[in-house]
Amino acid sequence: MRIIKARDYDEVSRKAANIIFSVMTEKPDCVLGLATGSSPVGIYKELVRRYEEGDLDFSKVTTVNLDEYKGLDREDPQSYAYYMRENLFSHVNIRSEKTFLPDGREADSQKACEAYNQILRQAGRQDIQLLGIGHDGHIGFNEPADHFPKETHCVDLAESTIEANARFFESREQVPTQAYTMGIQNIMAAKQILMVANGKGKAKILKEAFQGPITPQIPASILQLHPNVILVADEEALSEMESC
Template sequence: MRIYAAKDYKDMSRKAANLISAQVIMKPDAVLGLATGSTPVGAYEQLREWHDKGDLDFSAIRSVNLDEYKGLSGEHDQSYRYFMNHNLFDHVNIKKENTNVPSGLAQDAEAECRRYDGVIRELGGIDLQLLGIGGNGHIGFNEPCDVFEKGTHVVTLTEETRRSNARFFSSIDEVPTHALTMGIGGIMSAKKVLLLASGEAKAQALYDSCFGPVTPGVPASVLQLHNDVVIIADEAALAMIRQKTGWEGEVYDN
């Protein structure tokens, strides 16, 4: 696990985009595992800029997204399919048929989860998985619980997560109560994992994930067991790590 310090959100986003673009350049038909939420928006913006300059070609890239709200269509402006279209897919030359997001409207959600795991297997696995981290340590929508869920599954969102996401909706009552999410097994099977963290609200979770025990109570802590994890975090998110470890540099190998 290697941690890179970023000065601020903009610096974090550019560093993340550099790593993602390197993957695209090195393997033009790579499978990218993509994330949503406010954290990766800046990285997607930078990737769009480099694509517009002719530096990046997404024409052979395949993608799989981490999750989707149960009950929302891809046209709903708070769905993660809509998010990806709006923030990346509509602005680069990726083929939409090569982009994959779980269906929030599947009549049989459990069958949709099995189908989605099959899609990932058929693609040959994920080359680079992008992650954010929740204030409670969740990755994707894998919430703190008693066991690590291996495959894609339906999860009941915690009140903390729903409150955090309520800023994107008119009220918390409109925030879905369930989601379909890639499981810990799917995330851990990626060849490389890139986790981004920004803001002081993520400081405790980031410290616990990197330096605490590996426990499903802090889902991101499982990344300690992955052999190729890069974390890029801004100074606010790194505050507790710096305080408790005495780290003062720009790169930390844990």
């Protein structure tokens, strides 16, 4: 694993965007695995800025997102489809038919998951997969469990995840309790994985994930087995990791 230290969130975002920029420059028709939440917002702003300056072209890019809430329409402001349009897709020249997320509108979980697995197979391996990390070590919506889920599946969100996501909703009661998410196998298929983290609150889990045992109780720990992982994090987030 390669660790890149940054001063703060803004520098984390710039350095992570540099890595994605390099992938897109080397392979204009790359497959980008994308994430949502607060961590990637700065990255997407930086990529939009570079597009506006004429340095990036999204016209041949395919994107596959990690997850989507079950039960939310794509036009719902809290859906990840809406998030992606607001933060990236509507600001660049990407083709909408080449942007993919699980279909939160599909009530049949098996149907939704099988459909997204087929999309992932057709898209091919992600050239780079962007990840954040939850305080409990979840990646995507792969929560702590007794096994590592392989492919796209429907997950009951942990109480800690619901609490963490409540800030994006008007009330806690509005937070969906289920989501469709790529499985660990889907994530590990990426040629390169880019994780971003910032703040003291992520220090403990980063140490456990990357310097502790590999266990499905800390889903991110599986990344220790991936041959090409880059962690971009600020000094506070890295403060408990040895040799950082």
